[in-house]
Amino acid sequence: MTPRKLRICHVITRMIVGGAQENTLLTVRGLMEKGHDVVLVTGPSSGPEGRLLDAVSIPGLQLVEEPTLIRPICPWTDLRALHRLTSYFRRERFDVVHTHSSKAGIVGRFAAARAGTPLVVHTVHGQAFHRYAPWWRNRLYIWAERLAARRCHRILAVARAMIDQCVEARVAPREKYRVVYSGMDMQAFLSARPEPELRAALGIPPKAPVVGKIARLFELKGHEFLIQAAAAIVERFPDVRFLLVGDGSLRGHLENQVARSGLEKNFVFAGLAPPVDIPRYTALMDVLVHLSLREGLPRTVVQALAAGIPAVSFALDGAPEVVIDGETGRLCAPEDVPAVSTAVIDLLEHPEKAREMGRRGREKVREQFDWRRMADRIEAEYFETLEEQAACRPATR
Numbered sequence: 478m479t480p481r482k483l484r485i486c487h488v489i490t491r492m493i494v495g496g497a498q499e500n501t502l503l504t505v506r507g508l509m510e511k512g513h514d515v516v517l518v519t520g521p522s523s524g525p526e527g528r529l530l531d532a533v534s535i536p537g538l539q540l541v542e543e544p545t546l547i548r549p550i551c552p553w554t555d556l557r558a559l560h561r562l563t564s565y566f567r568r569e570r571f572d573v574v575h576t577h578s579s580k581a582g583i584v585g586r587f588a589a590a591r592a593g594t595p596l597v598v599h600t601v602h603g604q605a606f607h608r609y610a611p612w613w614r615n616r617l618y619i620w621a622e623r624l625a626a627r628r629c630h631r632i633l634a635v636a637r638a639m640i641d642q643c644v645e646a647r648v649a650p651r652e653k654y655r656v657v658y659s660g661m662d663m664q665a666f667l668s669a670r671p672e673p674e675l676r677a678a679l680g681i682p683p684k685a686p687v688v689g690k691i692a693r694l695f696e697l698k699g700h701e702f703l704i705q706a707a708a709a710i711v712e713r714f715p716d717v718r719f720l721l722v723g724d725g726s727l728r729g730h731l732e733n734q735v736a737r738s739g740l741e742k743n744f745v746f747a748g749l750a751p752p753v754d755i756p757r758y759t760a761l762m763d764v765l766v767h768l769s770l771r772e773g774l775p776r777t778v779v780q781a782l783a784a785g786i787p788a789v790s791f792a793l794d795g796a797p798e799v800v801i802d803g804e805t806g807r808l809c810a811p812e813d814v815p816a817v818s819t820a821v822i823d824l825l826e827h828p829e830k831a832r833e834m835g836r837r838g839r840e841k842v843r844e845q846f847d848w849r850r851m852a853d854r855i856e857a858e859y860f861e862t863l864e865e866q867a868a869c870r871p872a873t874r
Contacts, residue, residue, distance in 0.1 A: 480860055483508075486569065488518045488562070488585040489577040490548050494527040495693065496776040497602035499752060500635065500659045500851075501577050506535050507660070507852020515539065516569070518562070520546030520581070527724070532751040541565075548580055558584050559591075566592035573598060573859055576629075579605035579618065583625045590628035596863050597629040600657070601639045603773035603794070606646065609697060622648045631862045633855070635659040635774040636795025655858055659774045660851025663843060666783035669756035676761055679745050685716040686825050689762035689786075691755065691777040692769065694725035699768030699791070702814055704734050704744075709818035711743055714825055722758045724749040759784045763831065764824045767796060770811065775799065778806075779846050782838030787831050789820045805838035 487505055492498050501517070508515050516539040522528045530540070543565075545558035566574060566589055574589035575598040576582040582599045589597040605622070606615040626632060626649035633655050634640045640654040673683070681687060688710065692698040703719060710717055721731075721744065728746065735744045750758055759765070765781035767790040774795035778788045782799065788806035790796040791813075802808040807820035824831040844850065 480856075482512055482514060483572040483859060484514045484516075484570065485573040485575060485859075486516045486518060486566070486571045487575050487577065488546075488581045490520045490546055490581040491522040492517075492519045492529045493522050494529050494532065494749065494752065496659065496773070497578055498529045499661070499776070500600075500602065502529060502533060502535065503660050503662070503848040504575075504852055504855055505538065507849055508856060509535065509537065511852065511856060513856075516541060516571075518543055518546070518565075518585075520544070520548070527749045529752070532753065546581060546584065550580075555584055559588050562588035563591045566594055572596060572863070575600070575855075577602060579622070583621050586625040586628045595866065596631075596859060598631045598633065598858070598862070599625070599629050601632060601634040601643065601773065602659075603771060604639065604642055607771045609770050619646050619648065622646075626653065630866060631655065631858060633657045633858065636798050638795045638798065639773055642794075657851060657854045657858070658846055659776060659779075660848030661776060661780060661783075661846050663783050663847050665753075665756040666759060666780045667839065667843065669760035669784045671760045672757055675757055679720065679747060679761075681718045681720070681745060681761070682716060685718050686714055686764075687718050687720050687762045688764050688766060688821055688825075689720040689722065689759065689781075690766050690768070691722040691758065691780075692767075693723050694721070694727045694731055696727065697770045698725075698727075699770060700727070700731050701734060702768045702812065702817060703766055704731065704738060704740070705814045706817040706821065707740055707743060708738060709815070710821050710825075711740060713822050717743060717825070719744045720747060720758065720762065721745065722747045722750050722755070755780065756784065759786060762786050763828070764789060764821055766790070766817065766821065767800075768817065769793070772796065779842050782806075782835065782842045783846075785832070785835035785839050787824055787834035787838060789817060789824070799838075799842065801837075801841075803834075805834050805841060 518541045573596045574594045576585035577600050605618040644651045765788045767775045767778050772794045790800045791811045792808040800806040809816035
């Protein structure tokens with residue numbers, strides 16, 4: 478099929494400051510730069526995580542906010558969203574509807590199929606079903622994902638692990654999936670350098686080692702494991718600072734946990750940072766820790782590696798695809814707090830080894846996770862799948 482201008486609609490539940498949202502926005506930007514007509518449909522984006530579109534603007538972006546597209550399960554509101562999106566897709570006659578996140582992915586794929594959209598695509602950024610969710614919720618989401626998978630033509634995933642999990646849960650056959658690694662603005666991290674002024678503004682002493690974590694202060698993000706691991710690290714490095722970048726509903730709880738541990742002077746809660754400033758914070762770190770219990774592809778790990786910073790991570794989901802144990806960082810068994818302490822201490826005690834891991838990581842991620850490469854891959858998937866669909870249609874007289 479000869480490439481042509483497409484009318485594309487991306488659908489996501491909310492545009493908070495988060496990995497799936499950054500991925501979606503860069504995809505939209507890349508497709509717009511290629512000359513396609515792109516619309517972004519999102520639900521309300523309020524909350525302590527911040528609004529991504531307040532911090533990052535794309536000139537000419539067509540944005541539609543659908544008030545019924547909400548994150549919590551609410552059958553009556555979800556049905557209204559289904560009907561409203563179906564009507565919108567029929568009216569706008571998109572060539573492609575591309576959904577993101579589980580809730581928007583389920584409602585959006587049903588709506589696009591009902592509207593007769595020629596190509597329906599979904600991206601798996603992280604699973605709605607996982608080992609830490611109640612069994613009944615997992616069954617509900619797997620059932621809904623199976624139904625939605627039958628109503629789309631292609632499913633993209635930000636990591637191979639996401640595909641393995643979906644296939645194991647019998648959401649869809651493996652041939653329906655493709656890996657498209659999450660794209661990022663790599664140059665901002667490749668060129669990031671520590672800023673003494675920022676370090677001083679955060680109250681971090683000039684020679685204190687810095688262990689960082691960049692994530693929403695939210696359930697399953699693993700901050701509590703870092704706080705538990707901190708005591709052993711502080712015993713070896715009394716001046717160490719744990720730099721937490723992000724905000725969320727658990728901030729008060731985590732601050733109390735730090736206080737109960739007697740580690741107030743070692744923890745720096747930096748709060749919510751605009752995406753443009755994340756490279757500046759990352760460059761201050763000697764080690765980045767990623768202890769989420771549920772993640773598709775850990776963007777902060779990729780970004781840290783691009784900045785030459787090694788990572789310590791739980792061996793979950795897509796993390797082992799970027800944290801190669803002993804080469805670009807250290808992998809620990811999920812929830813193994815002593816292993817986290819040991820891994821961080823080892824990297825702080827051996828800075829040359831840590832720098833070498835960071836160098837290897839930078840080489841690994843430099844090209845693989847560039848956002849324009851992601852947009853190229855996604856556009857290619859659109860045209861390839863549209864061609865497959867055209868070949869499957871019966872010939873008309």
